Amino acid sequence: MTPDNQEIEAQIPPTTYPPRxxxxxxxxxxxxxxxxxxxxxxxxxxxxxxxxxxxxxxxxxxxxxxxxxxxxxxxxxxxxxxxxxxxxxxxxxxxxxxxxxxxxxxxxxxxxxxxxxxxxxxxxxxxxxxxxxxxxxxxxxxxxxxxxxxxxxxIEPNSASISHTNTQHPTEEVALNISASAQTQQTSFMGxxxxxxxxxxxxxxxxxxxxxxxxxxxxxxxxxxxxxxxxxxxxxxxxxxxxxxxAFSEARVEGVSSIDSTNRYLLEKGGRLGSRICAIQQTEGRGMSNNKWETKEGSFACSWVLHDGMQTQFKPGQAQLLAGLAALKAINFLTDSKVGTDKEGICKDAEIFQKWPNDIWSRRGKVAGILIEGRSDGTKQTIVLGIGVNLCEIVSDPSSASSKQNVAHEHKYPHDSLQNIFSQTVSRKELERTLNATLASYFENPPQQILPAEQENIISQTDSSYLAEKAQIFSNLTHYLHHHSKPLFSGVEVKPTDINSEGELVVTHKGQSVAIDSSSQLTWPHK
Missing domain, CATH: 3.40.50.150 (Vaccinia Virus protein VP39)
Structure with missing residues (x-):
């Protein structure tokens, strides 16, 4: 019997798989x-x-x-x-x-x-x-x-195989220009x-x-x-x-050698869902609370458009956690981290894990960071997602101003890299392609579906994905806590007990459940 109550009788010859x-x-x-x-x-x-x-x-x-x-x-x-x-x-x-x-x-x-x-x-x-x-x-x-x-x-387009210009100097070509054959490959992807x-x-x-x-x-x-x-x-x-x-087959893809901020660029330019820009160097990159972070050649920096249209009731807490899960999956896929994985590709005994609300950490330090930013202008709203990943160790000139800035930042947040953790090299191109796919898995509706209008927007898709993955995300946080100290709230150590529907961290403080909506409300001691 079919789902629409039709009966189809078939003859089943030897070695033919019967309906089951x-x-x-x-x-x-x-x-x-x-x-x-x-x-x-x-x-x-x-x-x-x-x-x-x-x-x-x-x-x-x-x-x-x-x-x-x-x-x-x-x-x-x-x-x-x-x-x-x-x-x-x-x-x-x-x-x-x-x-x-x-x-x-x-x-x-x-x-x-x-x-x-x-x-x-x-x-x-x-x-x-x-x-x-x-x-x-x-x-x-x-x-x-x-x-x-x-x-x-x-052959999907990526920022290393398309025409590039320096966004700080739009008329200046940079070293990542592609050949005519690579431009043909982009057309091949489209058809x-x-x-x-x-x-x-x-x-x-x-x-x-x-x-x-x-x-x-x-x-x-x-x-x-x-x-x-x-x-x-x-x-x-x-x-x-x-x-x-x-993944994001209608999106615009750009790449530059150097830019002030990939998030800032997309907030100004906008684009279709999934439009992205990646940079080898980011001179004015930032994290939560406007912390400055410079992206150098040993790092990955890329931003995606999540929404560019009418004002929405977007939930950044949900989106940051989903993006963190997507980054975790992409890294596990690329490093073949199979030990303890469940059906969704999460490595329960892995070397890396999510930290609320927007980081990926190893046992030793921060590996990646996620930042959601938005801009409103009248009835229009643009929302972008930025992800930075430490691919390998970066050796800087200790006398430079930027190096001193990074040293100060690293003292507060010890860092680690994929190369150091997994003893293998993950290229920007590999990470961009895989991360683009895992992000689309959460933020893009699969094609060919017949959906009511209210389910076709980014809000509905994010809600649906978050609801399906909320338990897994909280489980990832508990893995982080196996290797790092519990957070402090008002100077008192608290135990995270859940993540709510908004993406807020629920902790027990003096016998009461408290929903934390900002990382600035917590202090995370590092062993």
């Missing part, structure tokens, strides 16, 4: 996107053909493919029985020759795939057959989803084959190791993701429908 609970889960996810309205869809691994046939009935222009010839035959027969062209079903799949051989020449609005998620058998246990054995080989090589990821071949620019991918995966790695693997290639449906079994196994899309 995961089939229903995928159908529910597709149903949530509304009727097809002529949108183009591709089902990979169509099995019995039930999903593709039902999608065509719902006015999707659905094609299908499968590596199993029996499944192809079954799906073609089902298409014919329901009046759909059987030639829309092809044999093959990602990783098998040119995309056109198994997907045709379309740009699809929606691609769905119920991934093979069986675990490899223990010892010499018998498999179902050669096709299942092939699927297991793909799992051992990093998962079948990697075949699709590699087939898409998108790549197989998936439309605003296309959506739905992958069904399990809570096993391969499933847990999907979001991070795709984020490192510039894809945002969000779990939109799930179900669980009595044995504890969980199944998820993961939505994937190109």
């Amino acid at each position: 609970r995961d089939t229903s889960l995928l159908a529910e996810a597709i149903f949530s996107l509304g009727g097809g309205r002529g949108r183009k869809m591709l089902e990979i691994g169509c099995g019995s053909g039930v999903i593709s046939t039902w999608a065509n009935q719902r006015k999707w222009q659905c094609s299908a493919c499968d590596i199993n010839p029996y499944s192809v035959a079954a799906t073609r027969a089902l298409f014919s029985n329901h009046g759909f062209p059987p030639e829309m079903v092809r044999e093959g799949g990602p990783g098998e020759g040119a995309n056109s051989a198994w997907a045709g020449d379309e740009n699809y609005d929606l691609i769905v795939w119920n991934l093979p998620y069986m675990s490899p058998p223990e010892n010499d246990a018998e498999l179902l057959g050669p096709l299942e054995e092939s699927a297991l080989l793909d799992l051992e090589k990093g998962g079948t989803d990697s075949l699709l990821l590699n087939s898409l071949q998108i 790549s084959r197989l998936l439309a620019k605003d296309g959506l991918i739905l992958l069904v995966h399990s809570s096993n190791e391969n499933g847990r790695e999907i979001a991070g693997k795709w984020a490192k290639r510039g894809w945002a993701s969000k779990i939109i449906h799930s179900t669980s079994f009595a044995d504890g196994e969980e199944l998820f429908v993961l939505a994937l899309w190109r």
